[in-house]
Amino acid sequence: MNVTIPFEHRMSAHCETGTLSSQLAFHGLTIPESLVFGIGSGIFFGYFNNSRFAFPTFIVRNKPGQIRKNLSDRLGIKFHAESFKTPEKAQAGLDKILEKGIPVAVQVDFFFMEYLPQYLRVHINVHFINVVGKNGNNYLISDCYHPKIVELDEQSLMKGRFAGGNMAPEGFLFYPEFIPKEFDWPKAVHKGIKKACFYMLKIPIPFLGVKGMRRFGRHIVEWPKLAINSEDLSHQLSKINVLLEDQGTGGAGFRFMYATFLKKAAEILEKPALNDFSKQMMEIGDNWRGVSLYAARLGRNRDFEREHLLELGKLIDKQADREEAFFKALSKSI
Amino acid sequence: MKEKDVIHDYKVKKYIFYAEKEDGSYGPVEGGSYMIENELDDFWFKKSHLEKTLRAQLLKGEISPVQYYMVLEEMTVAELADRSGVCKVRVKKHLKPEGFRKTHVSDLEKYAKAFDVPVANFFQIIETSSGLNPNYHFYFEDEARKDKVRVIQQKTENPLMVVTKTEERTQ
Numbered sequence: 001m002n003v004t005i006p007f008e009h010r011m012s013a014h015c016e017t018g019t020l021s022s023q024l025a026f027h028g029l030t031i032p033e034s035l036v037f038g039i040g041s042g043i044f045f046g047y048f049n050n051s052r053f054a055f056p057t058f059i060v061r062n063k064p065g066q067i068r069k070n071l072s073d074r075l076g077i078k079f080h081a082e083s084f085k086t087p088e089k090a091q092a093g094l095d096k097i098l099e100k101g102i103p104v105a106v107q108v109d110f111f112f113m114e115y116l117p118q119y120l121r122v123h124i125n126v127h128f129i130n131v132v133g134k135n136g137n138n139y140l141i142s143d144c145y146h147p148k149i150v151e152l153d154e155q156s157l158m159k160g161r162f163a164g165g166n167m168a169p170e171g172f173l174f175y176p177e178f179i180p181k182e183f184d185w186p187k188a189v190h191k192g193i194k195k196a197c198f199y200m201l202k203i204p205i206p207f208l209g210v211k212g213m214r215r216f217g218r219h220i221v222e223w224p225k226l227a228i229n230s231e232d233l234s235h236q237l238s239k240i241n242v243l244l245e246d247q248g249t250g251g252a253g254f255r256f257m258y259a260t261f262l263k264k265a266a267e268i269l270e271k272p273a274l275n276d277f278s279k280q281m282m283e284i285g286d287n288w289r290g291v292s293l294y295a296a297r298l299g300r301n302r303d304f305e306r307e308h309l310l311e312l313g314k315l316i317d318k319q320a321d322r323e324e325a326f327f328k329a330l331s332k333s334i
Numbered sequence: 335m336k337e338k339d340v341i342h343d344y345k346v347k348k349y350i351f352y353a354e355k356e357d358g359s360y361g362p363v364e365g366g367s368y369m370i371e372n373e374l375d376d377f378w379f380k381k382s383h384l385e386k387t388l389r390a391q392l393l394k395g396e397i398s399p400v401q402y403y404m405v406l407e408e409m410t411v412a413e414l415a416d417r418s419g420v421c422k423v424r425v426k427k428h429l430k431p432e433g434f435r436k437t438h439v440s441d442l443e444k445y446a447k448a449f450d451v452p453v454a455n456f457f458q459i460i461e462t463s464s465g466l467n468p469n470y471h472f473y474f475e476d477e478a479r480k481d482k483v484r485v486i487q488q489k490t491e492n493p494l495m496v497v498t499k500t501e502e503r504t505q
Contacts (some may be wrong), residue, residue, distance in 0.1 A: 013350040013362060033362070034352065054410045111407075111450070117347060117376060119370070123407055123417075147348055159450065163406060165409075165418040203411060231380045246349070246367045251335055256352035260360040282354060286335060300376055 002218050003098050007132040009142045009149050013250030013257060016067050018144035019105045019128040026103055027176050038261030039074055040067030043254055046208045047216040055236050057214055060253030064126040066168060074188040078178040083170040089157045090171030103132045107169035108160035115150040125167045145248060149217040189265045190334060197331035212326045217317035221309045230302055237299035241292040255285030277330055284322050291315045372487035389459060398434035399456040403449040418448040443493060452487050452496035460485055
């Protein structure tokens with residue numbers, strides 16, 4: 001089978017929002033990544049310390065797939081979303097849609113994406129890519145973390161789509177089926193911000209939102225007890241930086257992207273006050289960068305003194321205070 | 335973040351960051367990541383050291399091959415059980431060398447699929463002249479380039495068999 005869809009490849013900061021944004025652009029709706037992120041209420045925080053994870057970890061965005069669902073609810077865009085029981089059916093399903101000339105977004109495990117650099121290839125099932133054609137036995141992949149469209153063999157893609165484990169993709173794919181002609185942008189943006197404030201402040205679970213940040217700040221002093229050896233601890237501390245900066249967040253755990261969204265929201269809602277909030281978010285992001293740099297240095301220097309870890313915990317706790325005040329004010333002003 | 339604070343002279347990988355531009359607007363900017371540009375050597379050092387420690391333990395018979403691959407690929411017992419389809423209690427048993435002796439071949443096949451390695455590699459370590467395990471060549475590609483030959487493991491129609499051969503390195 002040979003199909004090449006004329007798809008405009010774009011690099012973006014985050015995989016899910018980038019994939020959605022390029023898919024919608026293909027179907028004629030130009031919507032920047034930051035707006036997708038904001039309307040989808042992507043900003044979040046969660047600290048996880050349970051047996052599901054080899055070591056305590058944290059997230060800075062909502063559940064994978066949630067941005068698409070929120071966007072669909074708030075803008076009325078209908079997506080065709082499908083999971084499969086077997087790899088054979090998943091491949092047949094994908095080929096069928098490609099033959100119609102529609103680019104498809106699929107969920108995969110990073111580990112099997114052979115075109116990515118080695119250090120990115122870890123077992124996490126939360127990556128989204130666009131499949132934009134097929135050349136013999138190779139699929140054409142537009143991955144927004146990669147500078148150009150690449151070829152990936154059938155078997156690797158299927159392994160990635162049926163990796164199993166946490167948040168198993170089960171061959172999940174989606175593409176926009178129906179895009180309305182007119183949108184109620186102010187309503188969508190308003191709802192996106194309101195929900196983000198709820199997620200950050202009021203969600204009644206002690207490790208999510210601002211409460212999660214506080215728990216993270218308190219718990220980080222205990223990390224040396226949980227690590228196997230000093231190199232493991234160093235690796236985990238460096239990972240704080242990676243999770244905040246490098247894993248497709250646009251810097252500072254999506255805070256810079258959210259600041260960009262708030263600036264756009266000020267225009268859409270015609271509320272100049274949101275420009276100030278945008279500036280404040282940028283500052284909060286800068287402070288997160290301070291946290292990640294501090295953690296990276298501790299990791300690099302194998303510096304695990306209790307005082308320094310306490311200091312790191314304090315920095316994170318301060319971030320919790322800042323974000324709590326920010327989202328409270330944002331929630332009131334909107 | 336200001337646009338000027340983004341690492342513009344990146345060498346390893348291009349990323350997209352959101353930053354304040356000179357005209358005061360906010361938007362995406364191309365740049366390099368601090369960790370990837372500065373700390374990648376430390377990351378590889380830790381990873382290769384971990385592999386060497388685990389390999390020494392494995393060859394002494396202190397850990398089982400399942401644990402070797404599980405730790406290297408950063409999985410938990412629950413995650414491995416989920417990915418392979420072997421139940422958690424059995425995975426725990428197979429992590430110990432004495433438990434591994436009683437593994438069924440059908441279980442090994444499932445593990446091999448989850449780790450993406452040939453079944454044969456649960457019973458052998460293939461080393462090249464630079465002391466690397468070819469399974470993890472993709473982790474240590476720069477080091478592996480020093481070798482004159484490269485080891486290739488070709489899958490066959492029989493899921494239990496693999497053809498291992500050496501090839502002249504061209505690049």
